[in-house]
Amino acid sequence: MAVRRPRSTAPSTATFRQLGVPAPLVEALAGRGVTTPFPIQSATLPDALAGRDVLGRGRTGSGKTYAFALPLLARLSARPAPRRPGRPRALILAPTRELAAQIEASVAPLAAAVSLRTLTVFGGVGPGRQIAGLRSGVDVLIACPGRLEDHIESGHASLDAVEITVLDEADHMADLGFLPAVRRLLDQTPRRGQRLLFSATLDAGVDVLVRRYLTDPVTHSVDSSPAPTTVPHHMLHVAHRDRLAVLVDLAAAPGRTLVFARTKRRTKTLTRQLVEAGVPAIELHGNLAQAARSRNLTAFAAGSATTLVATDIAARGIHIDDVTLVVHADPPAEYKAYLHRSGRTARAGATGTVVTLMTDDQVDGVRQLARQAGIAPTTTRLRPGHPLLDEIAPGPRTLVDPPPATRAEPTPPARRGGARRATAPTKAKSRGHGHAPASGATRGDRGNAVSQPSGAAAFSAGSRVGATRRSGGRSR
Template sequence: MLFEDLGLSPALLRALSETGYTTPTPIQAQAIPPALNGEDILGAAQTGTGKTAAFGLPLLQKMAKMTPVKGPRKPRALVLVPTRELAVQVADSLKTYGRHLRLNVTMIFGGVGMQPQIENLRRGVDILVACPGRLIDHLDSGHVKLDAVELLVLDEADRMLDMGFLPSIKRVLSRVPQQRQKMLFSATFEPRIRALAMELLNKPTEVQVAAQNTIAETITHRVHPVDGPRKRDLLVEILSRRHTDQVLIFGKTKHGCNRLAEQLETAGLKSVAIHGNKSQAQRQKALDQFKSGKARILVATDVAARGLDIPNLPLVINHDLPMVAEDYVHRIGRTGRNGASGEALSLVAPEEGGLLRQIQRMLKADIVMQTVDGFEPSRPIRLDAPIPKNGGGQQRRQPMGGRPAQRPGEQKPGGQRAPRKAGARGHGKPADRGAHAHAHTGKPGGRPARSAQRLDSRA
């Protein structure tokens, strides 16, 4: 099947051809035709399979055919994303696919000043890509209205509909016309989240191109048992042996990632850290250094588990296992993309056996354990060990910013704000805090090499 077979317009086909894409991925082939027919879509596919184009191409085509309402151009399509980095990446992809269409794509997210966003909104918008927290700010200030929205997309919908986000999502949806087409896309849909998604959709077409929580077959997995205090030493040993590989390392806390990056630097391994406490400029600088090769190692919290697309990233290391098994899917999805081979290493302490068991149950497969000489753990890993309340030192899963659902100034479920205590920090925008790492590769949507001839964009 070719893109020409999906009913896309000549303008879109021209843009795809110019970027070297001719063959749609399975999620694109199955989702684009019903989306063009105006059906609601519930789409699930593993990371790196091109979900951005699956909703982006029909969205652009429908917007190009619609006649804008008279007066100032208000958003006619709204794409909600959980992080500022995804907002940038999705907007870049839409601009690339729609380069021959006269459509204005604008993005708004936290972590930057509002005034430039206000000016962009005043100039007129056709397609708005936004994080819920900052979008609510603009809605409350009257800088944007959503009464003209005809198509709504929730990207990474499993997180968007998680309990920490649902109040914000509902506030936004209350400003959007009820009669609208809706598309929800994600790599995973837990039963509870799927039930919430179904409440928002009208007789959706379900598109699932792989079993839930599956990982690309091109990724090999391995566990290195090691005592917790010796993880850093083992990590240095591994990185020293593989001194040419680019490596993404996941830690469990912001402070821990900073410290680990500093320790690796001391060991002579050029490293940068990225997490939710860093400003957008700091995060972008770290990513640029990583992408350019100035820093071979990127240490990150789960903010980098989604939306980070580094072409040909060969190795991902879990310094700490995630508290939630599904996050393993997203972490490991940073490697083995677009058909390339990848490797996933996890350093597992004996007290993390319960977390490892969760991951293996989700994958429905065992992960090979290989002890490294000189780093044998003091006791074996017991998969039947109970999971500590803090996940063996890990933080509980929080709304996207990694913070408790209720803090001074944040959204209450009913849309009211809790009183802000004197000196309280933060602005209470759960969707814009602890944002995931953005890797603006210059290849729209994190696309693959042209030789692949497939539109395999980021997760």
């Protein structure tokens, strides 16, 4: 059984060079505008660079990627070795495709600075390029457990040469049921290798991994709460008929808004409704092909789509800077999901706000969530047009004209002169044309159960995507 060494802390004012990071990596970091270590990096780097097994506890957005990438690259570059087909020298395991891709985006430029090669392996895409990359030799393999096991079983990959293994978001691995696969993979790595495990919590079986696979680990806990404690939390008590109008008002404010829905169907519906109301919104959920998921995340990060509507797939491991507002359009079922969703804002020292929309039948459940999460929200009963909405999401509201394919049918004569639409916001301070979000799916994504909703697809001028959405065999 592993015995955890006492926590140690590094000086918070130390530079990367003072922490022991090699000069080429320090220069590569500076080239990316990274000059000051985050607390989790200052705490873990000295031990990790010294070759110790490390257990790092910190929430997503706390800087964990560089905390494990720098010692990993430093170790490999200090002892250069020829690349061998299918036999990586370092392994980074991640729970989701999005997180694996974002880790690779951070690691690859640093690896190139020390002449190391990276490769990302995950499902949802064809295996051909991954197999070719493995055959050509790779130093650092970033992988999701399922697809990596496939490559190992087919003989395209082996873990017997791995010198250092990283397990990122270990608690999320457990939540998704990946621990049996993770154990099988770790059992194939050399016992003498270094292991770094990062997790926000130690429940859900993570502690078993620590005891079984880490040798005399040093534990560092830095900002381990899944969500920032200084973020304002608002619980807005609204009538069921007013939920969409309030959501549109908030999403039409300046900045990026991340909206969470309970199910994939609800995510698609909310995206369509927001687009129809004039909010450039796109969706993220498990039914989208990987290419569509990547395009939508890119559009949201680039600002061409200002609102991302997502299931809990975006609650963990999605690193997008400057999300100013998180809205729980559907309150989650349990408080951990609430904390992880809320942790998508106010990352890396930025500010943000969290809003939960609750109807009469949800009040008791949301209050219990708040108690379990340890937050003290401001609860307000309101209707569309309430001045608090401007305080929560300040700035002029901007709505774009909905695409022709999503506009409402002409109002019957007997009803003309009424409200523009029941789902429209009650106030819009300004209207204009914004940038079109990226399309969520192309005709090349054949064989997928779901394509981009008609509204979001039509926003993309000249897109090859049609205005038809497939769902359960029916076209809408």
